[in-house]
Amino acid sequence: MKQNESVLPDEGAKQPYVRDMFDRIAGTYDIVNRLMTFGLDQGWRARLVREMHVGPQARVLDLACGTGDFLRAWSAKGVRAYGLDLSFRMLERAKAYSPLVQGVGEALPFQDGSFDAVSSGFAVRNFADFAGVLSEAHRVLRPGGVLGILEVAxxxxxxxxxxxxxxxxxxxxxxxxxxxxxxxxxxxxxQSVAYLPSDVEFRELMRHAGYIELRRIVVGFGAAQLLIAKRGAE
Ligand SMILES: C[S@@+](CC[C@H](N)C(=O)[O-])C[C@H]1O[C@@H](n2cnc3c(N)ncnc32)[C@H](O)[C@@H]1O
Structure with missing residues (x-):
């Protein structure tokens, strides 16, 4: 296969494609991530956790938790966090003491209003239906709860x-x-950067899903972004 040849799956095949890919790379995911970002990714996660202003009594869901980097960042703050991910092999590698669930962000197995905050790292481009994930995160957040997203930019x-x-x-x-x-x-x-919404599209999608007070913080000289918003009270 040529270097530039597209490996992006057809729309309907994205979820199983992404699941199988993360199952295959789970064993080396952490080391490649650290190398790729020169170790900056951990600082970006810590910054998002700080910027979300979540109290120690909060219940947090880390959506698409992968090998658990965000779960550890939440635990370090004494916050109870739950992890959910599509890939069983990524969950199997998670170095975290949090409860873990295999599932999809587009259909969360949690009751309405059950979390004070939802975090998600480097997963927007991988979701088969990002608008659906925003709507599910909104449903499981309590009114006034916080959504925090870390993604490349x-x-x-x-x-x-x-x-x-x-x-x-x-x-x-x-x-x-x-x-x-x-x-x-x-x-x-x-290639998956093609799935990344623009600033304007991010704002529009989040507003449409019912989020308010959206903040966007650029980190890593513009290579990554933090998006923080609240669930509206309606
Ligand atoms: C790039 S990894 C990020 C992992 C972790 N959040 C981090 O910060 O390192 C993307 C993760 O999203 C998960 N994922 C992709 N699509 C998903 C979906 N629809 N629902 C839940 N998890 C999904 C993948 O299995 C993978 O673990």
């Missing part, structure tokens, strides 16, 4: 964007493919 500066494009489009697939022995997964990663 496209840097605004032309120079940084060019360097980032080279790194993300060439170096990451090469290194990720070598370490994880799954080349197609690390070709999917840069």
């Amino acid at each position: 496209t840097p605004r500066s032309r120079l940084v964007r060019a360097m980032h494009g080279l790194y993300f489009g060439s170096v990451v697939p090469l290194v990720g493919g070598l370490i994880s022995a799954d080349k197609s997964a690390y070709r999917y990663l840069p």
Whole structure:
């Protein structure tokens, strides 16, 4: 397969494709993540947790928790967090003491209003139906509860964007493919930026799902973004 050839699945096949891919790369996910972001990803998670202003008595859901980085960040604050993910192999690798559930963000197995906060890291591009996930997160949040999202972003500066494009489009697939022995997964990663909503689309999708007071914080010289919003009181 050529380097630039699309590996993005057809719309209806996205969820099983993503699940199988994360099942395959679960064993090397953490190390590749740290290398890819030069270890900055942990700081971004800690920043999102801080910016969400959640009290120690809160119940938090980490949606698409993967190997549990956010769960550990919540635990470090003494907050009770629950993890949910599509991929059983990612959950199996989770180094966290939190309760874990295998499931999909588009149909959460929790009652209405059962969480004070919902966090989610690097998963927007992977959801088969992001609008559906926003609506489910809204349903399981109590009125006034907080949603916090960490996702990659496209840097605004032309120079940084060019360097980032080279790194993300060439170096990451090469290194990720070598370490994880799954080349197609690390070709999917840069290509999946095509699924990333623009700033305006993010705002519109979140507003439409019933979120208010949206804040967007850019980190890593524009390579990542934090989106924080509240569930409206209606
Ligand atoms: C890039 S990993 C991020 C893992 C973790 N949140 C982190 O910060 O490292 C994306 C995760 O989203 C999960 N995922 C993808 N689609 C999902 C869905 N529809 N519902 C729940 N989890 C999903 C994948 O299984 C994978 O573990």
